Amino acid sequence: MWRRMPGAEYGRVNEIIPGLNMSLPEVLAVLSAVVLVVARWIPPAARPRVTIAAGALLLLSATVVSAAGIRWQVVPVLAGAALALPFAVSPLLRRRTARPAWRARWWLALPGSAVCIGLISCGPVAAWAFPVPVFPEPSGDFAVGTRVVQWTDPRRPETFTADPDDLRTVVVQLWYPARKSPAGTQRAQYLGRTEQEARTVSDALAHGVGLPGFLIDGVPRARTHAVVDAPVEGTGGRFPVVLFSPGSGGVRTQNTAWAEELASHGYVVAALDHPYDSSAVVLADGRTITTEISSSGDRDKDEELAAGWTAVRTADLGFVLTRLEGLDRGETADPLNGRLDTGRAAVTGHSMGGAAALQAARNDRRFDAVVDLDGYPHGPTSPSLTQPALALTQAVTPGTDSRYLPRLTEALGSATATSYRLTVPGAAHLTFMDGPLYLPPVPAIVGSLGRTESPRIVAAATLAFLDTVLKEKPGDLAGVLPAYGDLTVHRPVQRP
Structure with a gap:
């Protein structure tokens, strides 16, 4: 029976977590984005602390992911977080200026939250469908x-x-x-002697079956x-x-x-x-x-x-x-x-x-x-x-x-x-x-x-x-x- 290694190596920080098909910074980006959306619905007393913590974690994880080379699977996560961020942060800014806090009515906020959660969920689904390959360890x-x-x-x-x-x-x-x-x-390196060769081959393989190359952009990272x-x-x-x-x-x-x-x-x-x-x-x-x-x-x-x-x-x-x-x-x-x-x-x-x-x-x-x-x-x-x-x-x-x-x-x-x-x-x-x-x-x-x-x-x-x-x-x-x-x-x- 083959053994599975902890993940595909494309940077120690970006090691893929088995089963999740995402690196730790990517997982943290997903979690902090979800918390940012959910913060609208928690009790008012806890809302500022939760929003600040989620926003800080999102900023940190997004920075690490971007520095290592962002995968397209993370884009909908960041898009969902970007949509939610103004609505999460606006009440905090108004509170600091002593202006009355504004919150959208629940019947407006609920569809907006659902849209944001839907976008964020697309990230893990896409990572599951098109992962960075994790090779079985030879036995x-x-x-x-x-x-x-x-x-x-x-x-x-x-x-x-x-x-x-x-x-x-x-x-x-x-x-x-x-x-x-x-x-x-x-x-x-998988697919080539260098990452550049791997990307050339990956793009050609995708083109050969009629897929846009970005869909399998995780393959040259493996x-x-x-x-x-x-x-x-x-x-x-x-x-x-x-x-x-x-x-x-x-x-x-x-x-x-x-x-x-x-x-x-x-x-x-x-x-x-x-x-x-x-x-x-x-x-x-x-x-x-x-x-x-x-x-x-x-x-x-x-x-x-x-x-x-x-x-x-x-x-x-x-x-x-x-x-x-x-x-x-x-x-x-x-x-x-x-x-x-x-x-x-x-x-x-x-x-x-x-x-x-x-x-x-x-x-x-x-x-x-x-x-x-x-x-x-x-x-x-x-x-x-x-x-x-x-x-x-x-x-x-x-x-x-x-x-x-x-x-x-x-x-x-x-x-x-x-x-x-x-x-x-x-x-x-x-x-x-x-x-x-x-x-x-x-x-x-x-x-x-x-x-x-x-x-x-x-x-x-x-x-x-x-x-x-x-x-x-x-x-x-x-x-x-x-x-x-x-x-x-x-x-x-x-x-x-």
Whole structure:
């Protein structure tokens, strides 16, 4: 079971309080604003002291929140307090000047108070719907380190541009078992190497789904549990590698909670940005490449396009595995030299990345296992898979996509190794990424498993499969995997 840390780090004072999804200064701003409104209705003798105390606390908390960077969720709280403030303070000022105190009639004050309370309440509701993500603490024996590398394939021209000298470049984030860092060590920024990169990526992700960027402005404030460039775990062992391809328009960091959990259990995870496909890829020279893929609106045409994009991703995954092999051999000086067991490699992905993972496993026998996180199998389903495969899906119905289940069954059922399809009850498509940590908990969007349970189940099922297949730990997957959902087992096809 994963443990939850006290909150996402974006300033010690602004540490998020679990369950409330707000920092302490934000909570105090809400409480003082409510008291300021309610002061109108308490006995006259206590009213001045309560008003002064609430006003002072509101001013202090608003100052701290503003200095740290105000979140849009706090704006309605401050707006409600601003509306109430003149009516709360006016009687006090009149009393000091010996002028008769003026108070609005109750039948006027009641609707005004209700409006103010309504505005103030919008703050906690908005913070609940669009929180700063709080990442589950990895449950494995290892601390987690991370870093970002950029590799260019000298043999592949960039097919998304017309420049013949433009070579295919991918950005890869590595998560790996690391030595424990001292208490208080700064944790890695979510979504990017810097907060500016994180904001660029966050805005691009929001734009890609038609949302204004400010709605998820808490996401770039989040910190994960990994430490940038932390020393590699020191026992000298070698770690299996897991490559990951994100969904269409997705980014390398979209499954950070999942990647950190795997790394804490002794895996090296390499997650890819696919330029011109991922929403935004910030290169080492500062250039930002945004997505150029989009739906045509025609189902058959879109399938043809998706097959082509999947093929590019498949080539990216094979190239990255080659670079990891070279890194392990010491072709370039690196802390992971001699620590990567590329002879035990899995290829994984979410959505279109899952399709790319299936295709990469078919085309490249260096991959020993494949995990598809709710990905429709685009492209050819031949040759047959020879590696064990695990497909985690939401409940697939004709209403979801009438072609999805037959297509996935064809891909898994023709395999020459045992494959598994695990239907996770209560899951939606975005359950299989970090989305439940920061998107509104609407079942149609992120499923009904909850912010803690969603990443836990996906990572636990993945680990159970990889531990058995790559680490050869004893255990019967057909008996273990049903703990996480409804299991269908596809036995190897017997060839004549």
